Amino acid sequence: MKVVKFGGSSLASGKQIEKVFQIVQSDFERRVIVVSAPGKRFAADRKVTDLLIECAEQCLLNNDPLQWVERVLERYSSIALELQLSNEIVKEIENDLAGRLAEDRSKPNQFIDLVKASGEDNHAKLVAAYFLKQGVEAHYVNPKDAGLFVSADPGNAQVLPETYELLYSLRERSGILIFPGFFGYSKEGDVYTFSRSGSDVTGSILANGLKADLYENFTDVDAVYSVNPSIVSRPREVKELTYREMRELSYAGFSVLHDEALVPAFKAGIPVQIKNTNNPSAPGTRIVSERDNTNGPVVGIASDQGFCSIYVSKYLMNREVGFGRKLLAILESFGLSYEHIPSGIDDISIILRENQFKPLMEKEIKERIETELRTDEVVIERGLALIMVVGEGMRHNIGTTARASKALANANVNIEMINQGSSEVSMMFGVKEIDEKRAVRALYEEFFAAVTV
Ligand SMILES: Nc1ncnc2c1ncn2[C@@H]1O[C@H](COP(=O)(O)OP(=O)(O)O)[C@@H](O)[C@H]1O
Ligand SMILES: N[C@@H](CC(=O)OP(=O)(O)O)C(=O)O
Incomplete structure (x- = not known):
């Protein structure tokens, strides 16, 4: 049936x-x-x-x-x-x-x-x-x-x-x-x-x-x-x-x-x-559930606009127990859910959907992060697009990230952030909304147009 x-x-x-x-x-x-x-x-x-x-x-x-x-x-x-x-x-x-x-x-x-x-x-x-x-x-x-x-x-x-x-x-x-x-x-x-x-x-x-x-x-x-x-x-x-x-x-x-x-x-x-x-x-x-890997490493490239990021940096953030929890608790108190959290040793970015992050909240959130977490820098950036490059084949294919980054660089697209994430099947690039379509076309060209399957 x-x-x-x-x-x-x-x-x-x-x-x-x-x-x-x-x-x-x-x-x-x-x-x-x-x-x-x-x-x-x-x-x-x-x-x-x-x-x-x-x-x-x-x-x-x-x-x-x-x-x-x-x-x-x-x-x-x-x-x-x-x-x-x-x-x-x-x-x-x-x-x-x-x-x-x-x-x-x-x-x-x-x-x-x-x-x-x-x-x-x-x-x-x-x-x-x-x-x-x-x-x-x-x-x-x-x-x-x-x-x-x-x-x-x-x-x-x-x-x-x-x-x-x-x-x-x-x-x-x-x-x-x-x-x-x-x-x-x-x-x-x-x-x-x-x-x-x-x-x-x-x-x-x-x-x-x-x-x-x-x-x-x-x-x-x-x-x-x-x-x-x-x-x-x-x-x-x-x-x-x-x-x-x-x-x-x-x-x-x-x-x-x-x-x-x-x-x-x-x-x-x-x-x-x-x-x-x-x-x-x-x-x-x-x-x-499972498919034969015949398409090369990437099966699709999706993109969406309307994201913003809260970039937070603090020297020795990695040694501070509870830093991430406190940061997320601040967002929670404003009823905000997040989409991704790419992070480094001394910095972390939180990606949110822009429509829930009202401009009035922005100043208050920034101040609370700065005072409660004693950060070195907090930068809020709006107008971001996220591009997701997806494919089960990526796990077994070395160099996919390098190919994607090179294609974006050749198209003159500045990568605001990359998140390989814990998902084994996707890789995310954050770019300015204005660059979204150019970036997607460049990635399509790299992974599909030039490839004969
Ligand atoms: N990668 C994609 N492949 C196919 N369609 C896509 C893709 N991305 C966006 N779309 C859009 O999705 C549309 C179909 O979804 P939707 O409008 O919700 O259809 P429905 O009326 O059947 O619910 C297509 O007309 C197409 O414009
Ligand atoms: N009609 C609803 C639900 C839906 O699924 O519609 P569609 O199949 O046209 O995407 C909507 O527009 O959200």
């Missing part, structure tokens, strides 16, 4: 949903279908999830959300019209959204989650209605009834462990199950969403809970490419990746799969296949 997730781009219009129907029909193993909310139909379009967030925020500001409600409903009604569904489903969606908007707003983030989760919830109902109209037994499944329980963290929920066992009984249900992605229920019965793009996570949780043979993730590209196709045109396709490689790459910027979507499938040893709804006969990319 296969669990199959279709992303927002695969469900953005009636025409796309017809393709989805054909794909599901072409393989009887495709029994559990996870759907996202309608995504973008063209580059400048807006995702239904974004419209819903705007809608909820307007309500919280006590503004009339009507124009946003209308834009959301227009998306569903145009899809229903294309698919020749009766107006009943659109009415049902309208009532559902109105009901959510009338709910308690005293916990704003919880209210936003309730509203934004309607994107997938209502789309699952619409897709089920279309399958039924085509004469196929299909059922919408409510995540609460199925047992998908999550932590009560708005916009950042984590699955609760008991979920997996509860989901298994879905196997006994007949027909095609249409399951809304992106959200679950807390033990108190409230709706909480995963972080953005979290329908990928739902698919992986279901694949684990149902002990599926395969988790197929349908999107709008033929494969995972070795580098983001918006940076290098027509980059090399990757046929096979390990879970570890894909986790590193998706964490570092390969937005094709959510970085938390691999662990549930990995824990149950279920392979993940990335495929294209618009070209389903393309083989796609397979993500597995």
Whole structure:
């Protein structure tokens, strides 16, 4: 049995949903279908999830959300019209959204989650209605009834462990199950969403809970490419990746799969296949526990912007017991989480996501580090991009770091920091955001363009 997730781009219009129907029909193993909310139909379009967030925020500001409600409903009604569904489903969606908007707003983030989760919830109902109209037994499944329980963290929920066992009984249900992605229920019965793009996570949780043979993730590209196709045109396709490689790459910027979507499938040893709804006969990319090393040392290069670093130096830092703990405790007291900590004998850098590090905090944090830790120097640098060079083959291949550094030097990119890290499959370079694309292209040239595999 296969669990199959279709992303927002695969469900953005009636025409796309017809393709989805054909794909599901072409393989009887495709029994559990996870759907996202309608995504973008063209580059400048807006995702239904974004419209819903705007809608909820307007309500919280006590503004009339009507124009946003209308834009959301227009998306569903145009899809229903294309698919020749009766107006009943659109009415049902309208009532559902109105009901959510009338709910308690005293916990704003919880209210936003309730509203934004309607994107997938209502789309699952619409897709089920279309399958039924085509004469196929299909059922919408409510995540609460199925047992998908999550932590009560708005916009950042984590699955609760008991979920997996509860989901298994879905196997006994007949027909095609249409399951809304992106959200679950807390033990108190409230709706909480995963972080953005979290329908990928739902698919992986279901694949684990149902002990599926395969988790197929349908999107709008033929494969995972070795580098983001918006940076290098027509980059090399990757046929096979390990879970570890894909986790590193998706964490570092390969937005094709959510970085938390691999662990549930990995824990149950279920392979993940990335495929294209618009070209389903393309083989796609397979993500597995182990693969043959045929691609050379590097399998992919990912990058992401929006990082900053706190550089701290103090002579004999290495001899000071508890220095790292005290430093991290200061960050903890501001509610900051860190991404990486490259360090030397007398210095340490802490890399953080810039969006959580508000400019107002900056001065206070710097002062506390300077006074409480008696440091020699504290420098905060914003506007950094992190580039992750990933590949299982790197472990056995001497000289990969030297090749990467040389390629960056030749492209005139200044390396702000390097972290080989404890992960054996990746190497991280910090560069200024302005240098990001040039750096990625130079690395791609070094590890892929010039290499014949
Ligand atoms: N290395 C990569 N390989 C493939 N796609 C990538 C890569 N990096 C970024 N992407 C982007 O990910 C997009 C697919 O993810 P997403 O937009 O979330 O799809 P969906 O709507 O199916 O959830 C692609 O259209 C592509 O622009
Ligand atoms: N619709 C949600 C969840 C999701 O997974 O969407 P998509 O499959 O379009 O990335 C979002 O936009 O975040």
